[in-house]
Amino acid sequence: MKAAVYEGPRTVTVKDVPDAKIEHPCDIIVKITTTNICGSDLHMYEGRTSFESGRTLGHENMGQVVEVGSAVRKVQVGEYVVLPFNIACGFCKQCERGLTNYCLTMQPEPDLAGAAYGFADMGPYQGGQAELLRVPYGDFNALRLGEDAAERQTDYVMLADIFPTGYHATEMAHVKPGDQTIVFGAGPVGLMATYSAILKGAGRVWTADHQPDRLRKAEEIGAIPINTAEQNPA
Template sequence: MKAVVYDGPRQVTVKDVPDARIERSTDVLVRVTATNICGSDLHMYEGRTDFETGRWFGHENLGEVIEVGDGVDKVAVGDRVVLPFNVACGHCKNCERGLSNYCMTAQPVQEWAGAAYGFADMGPWAGGQAELLRVPWGDYNCLRLGEDADERSADYVMLADIFPTGYHATEMAGVSPGDQTVIYGAGPVGLMAALSATIRGASKVMVVDRHPDRLRLAESIGAIAIDDSKVDPVQAVLEQTMGLGADNGCECVGYQAHDPQGQEQPNDTLNKLVQSVRFTGRIGTVGVYVPQDPGASDELAKQGKIAFDYGMYWFKGQTMGSGQAPVKRYNRQLRDLIAAGKAEPSFIVSHQLPLDQAPEAYQHFDARDNGWTKVILKPGQTA
């Protein structure tokens, strides 16, 4: 099969690799029909993780079941399914508590938890930026789709990661009807957080970024765009909230945050959120942070540490939730919102391209080139 193989920093090629196959009785084999390039993939693409050369990315995957193991009871050949990026067993202590994002079975390092397809330090699982994908514990990990699965695949593929992740940010932030919510980052996850805040009834959603194409997308769903290259975002939020600060906020950028001058500052968005959110407000952090970052610009960040404004955070009595999203906690209800026409996460999609065009797509998406807001790769599609 063909796959998008990582050859080193900012180098990927589409090449032949061994076919994915059924390896255990509980496996499901999926022919991938849509697989997204994620902002998290860029950390690995840029060489900012220990992702091994020769492996392939792809944790946002959707496709058709073409084979099932003898131990699979629910999922059948021909089903259209979307796969949570979390690889999870369904029966460990964390999975039984609904924390499939911290599965202890799928993660081979005993001291760690959590696994994902095609992701650094998240187990040996092959990615789905390929023609085929092996799905372990298939009955647990496959979310079956309805008759509109092919027609609306650009919406449903967002259930693999970014839509539930954006929703998880608003869940941790406690967004409730009538709230005023600020979101730092208008990448795909930030835009999904803005959509989720709207779905949850926020009266005002403010989105901070500096890329005009992304801010236009935020405005298209009714959010207030704040360009931090033109104004102080904290002051802008305070002006929008009678000087009190937002009721809650979401961090959707992560450890490679940059200031408007282009300097990397991993603490930038977190500290601005502390300033932007009111006393006793809540913050949900879904942007990726890592225990070690050898490519960081300062010594603290190289050790996975940042200069967090904890004094002000404590003084304001704020609460913060963090970590990867337990996709299975949300994907079924979000699927049903899509099916009912209540949510259309595909509004962020700028390109749907054949798998062979992945190297070009990575270059544009990594450069944040204008108009490259979200890329779906389509194995089997021709140019």
């Protein structure tokens, strides 16, 4: 299969690598149909991490299931799934508390917790900037999508990371109906935080950034834009 392989700082090459395959009875194999490149991929791309040369990037993945292991019960071949970027077992102490980002069994280093696809220090798992992706514990990690999945891939792929990350910010900020909310930064996650605050019924939402194109998008969503470049002229 082809994959986007990290070969050192600022060097990523599309090359042939061995096909992803079932390694454990709970695995599924997904044929990737849509993925995002994330801002946090830059940590690896720019060489600021211990990410090993030869590994495949990509933790925001969706696609169609092409194979399931013998112990997989829910996920079926042919289904479209989106994969939240964290890989978790579903049965350890942390997963049972809902803290799947600190899963204890998918991280091989005893001093660390948590795992992810194609990410530094998050276990040996390959990323989804590839034709095929191995998903451990497929029944737990794959979010199975409905009939409109194929047509709405660019919406659903947001569930791998960007949308829940922005939503989580509004959870941590306890945004409630009628609240006045301001979001600093209108990159993809900031825009999703803006959108989440509006979905939660915030009375007014301001979004601050210095990029006019981002602010236009925030306004489209329903926020009041604040151009910080104009607020603080250099």
